[in-house]
Ligand SMILES: CCCCCCCCCCCCCCCC(=O)SCCNC(=O)CCNC(=O)[C@H](O)C(C)(C)COP(=O)(O)OP(=O)(O)OC[C@H]1O[C@@H](n2cnc3c(N)ncnc32)[C@H](O)[C@@H]1OP(=O)(O)O
């Protein structure tokens with residue numbers, strides 16, 4: 133029945149002010165009002181309908197994305213939206229498109245690595261979308277190993293130009309989003325060669341297509357790399373292949389903030405560290421961490437609502453069966469994901485602050501916090517995307533058979549999200565970057581250099597190596613100091629153990645390679661400590677709204693106790709807790725699940741998602757699942773006729789043959 137709220141009883145159980153929680157989730161009242169207004173604007177505009185998206189063949193799907201992206205731009209201009217509003221609008225349109233890379237990587241690369249003059253020349257064109265750009269770094273042969281890229285940019289002093297060339301098959305650019313069919317320009321990463329010397333990787337702005345007829349320029353070969361995982365999903369994006377045959381560009385299209393080539397061909401390294409070349413990746417990793425909570429909360433919202441609607445077993449005296457959300461096993465799989473969505477939200481907020489801080493310092497030529505910013509963005513990108521991709525898949529399973537239907541929204545969400553574990557740095561490769569940072573920190577302990585920021589706990593290494601948990605009863609696990617010390621001691625001990633093992637090798641690089649799996653685990657422990665600490669710090673702020681802080685305390689407890697339970701081996705193995713204390717943690721975790729249960733639906737309502745954005749029958753706000761699933765099935769193209777296409781060619785002859793066989 134339309135208009136009935138099947139989840140109304142659940143909503144009545146809430147023990148907190150949902151509207152205030154919406155503001156906490158959004159980060160501020162301003163952010164809430166912005167998201168609320170723009171998400172409704174998109175949801176109410178038929179131009180942004182998602183109807184039938186997963187059924188479209190690739191060419192139509194892609195054209196539909198072009199239409200939507202152009203329509204979004206038209207609305208942005210008509211409504212005179214600010215940059216912030218426009219970004220929100222693209223987010224709620226919810227379809228990966230070339231515009232993600234244009235706004236998310238091409239423009240930031242020019243901003244971060246271009247000189248003032250280069251920014252003045254290129255940014256206005258890009259802001260008006262008079263040129264469309266992408267970020268062309270990865271090649272067929274190398275992605276993670278950026279220093280191994282093979283494309284060359286050789287300076288020709290005769291003409292004051294760079295010659296961009298793809299010398300081998302493996303040097304073909306491969307993967308850049310927006311490259312295949314749309315971009316007119318790219319920031320291309322290539323080996324800078326001048327006076328016969330190779331100075332390593334640098335960025336260059338290269339025009340790829342004519343601004344008149346969109347044909348590839350002479351010497352440029354460009355196309356799409358082919359169909360990717362999942363129906364619809366990331367296939368709305370034209371990830372591309374690109375080859376250069378001695379393509380010439382003016383010298384001033386080398387991005388020259390980090391290093392320059394003079395008119396005479398002299399290479400000049402400015403006092404800016406070379407690592408700034410990787411700055412766009414630091415920026416995007418930070419945005420990916422914020423985005424993880426968006427994706428995970430979507431999946432959790434769907435699975436939580438459906439778990440309250442769905443009933444199986446346990447009917448007594450002809451009464452209703454049990455809501456599957458009341459099974460402790462369901463809670464043990466679902467509630468930690470709900471808690472993780474909130475945890476990632478807050479750590480994302482903090483990371484944004486850290487990134488803004490490091491950017492301001494860089495502008496003032498203070499590069500001291502760059503290594504920590506790199507370690508935090510790399511590590512948290514790895515941690516949150518791995519947990520989110522796994523979490524979306526778990527939510528699909530939590531929805532049983534119906535979760536496997538595209539109309540649940542979960543298969544597409546998973547297919548769109550899962551490459552986040554690979555793009556912008558493979559998650560294992562990134563953990564090893566964190567491990568290098570940790571090993572460097574441990575090796576410098578005692579040198580007088582005081583560890584600061586997220587690594588400050590290492591400054592108390594002597595205490596952390598020998599302290600023991602003083603938890604005596606389950607509720608002691610609710611004390612923030614007990615928890616932070618547990619996570620600090622675990623991370624510190626795992627790092628020190630790795631450092632001790634490394635010191636047994638004559639060649640440190642050989643040791644690092646041999647111990648890589650242990651090092652990655654130490655990096656995970658360090659990153660989990662960051663997330664837990666930032667959640668606890670959030671709770672120390674003044675949080676208005678009846679019951680809001682209490683709910684966040686429950687979520688925070690579930691987040692860290694679930695981690696403690698899952699990684700019990702680390703905590704026990706490093707000797708910080710006893711098995712009795714581990715078991716008390718588990719008792720407390722179960723108690724928290726019971727506290728969360730009546731609030732579960734309202735906690736996902738606090739995400740404030742429209743049905744358009746969720747795009748899930750199982751996650752509908754009103755819980756009206758069964759009639760809508762039934763209705764949707766009949767919209768499948770297979771159901772356009774009672775008799776299937778192909779009946780006369782294939783089914784009928786088969787049946788006839790069986791008839792003949794039967795007669796024999
Ligand atoms: C449904 C709706 C859809 C919308 C939703 C939108 C979502 C949002 C869109 C996203 C859409 C996808 C967009 C994908 C776009 C790509 O995927 S672009 C390509 C990204 N590629 C990568 O990330 C490659 C990964 N590899 C790397 O980052 C580096 O090469 C590695 C692994 C760090 C190795 O670097 P290396 O220089 O070879 O080696 P290393 O000696 O380890 O490092 C040298 C020094 O630099 C430092 N360093 C390394 N990296 C950095 C750095 N980044 N910063 C600072 N220092 C660094 C090291 O710490 C080291 O320092 P020291 O110890 O010497 O002091």
Ligand SMILES: Cc1cc2nc3c(=O)[nH]c(=O)nc-3n(C[C@H](O)[C@H](O)[C@H](O)COP(=O)(O)OP(=O)(O)OC[C@H]3O[C@@H](n4cnc5c(N)ncnc54)[C@H](O)[C@@H]3O)c2cc1C
Pocket residue numbers: 233267268269270273274275276277306307308309366371551554555556557558559560561564648
């Ligand atoms: C959907 C999508 C969009 C993308 N968009 C862009 C884009 O816009 N622009 C762009 O330039 N690129 C883009 N990429 C490319 C992406 O950045 C790379 O694929 C990514 O950086 C991983 O590199 P790789 O493919 O070389 O993986 P590989 O490094 O080949 O990884 C293969 C395996 O080897 C392991 N491995 C590699 N090195 C090490 C090591 N040192 N130690 C231990 N294990 C290791 C990895 O963990 C992994 O399991 C995109 C990729 C995808 C999937």
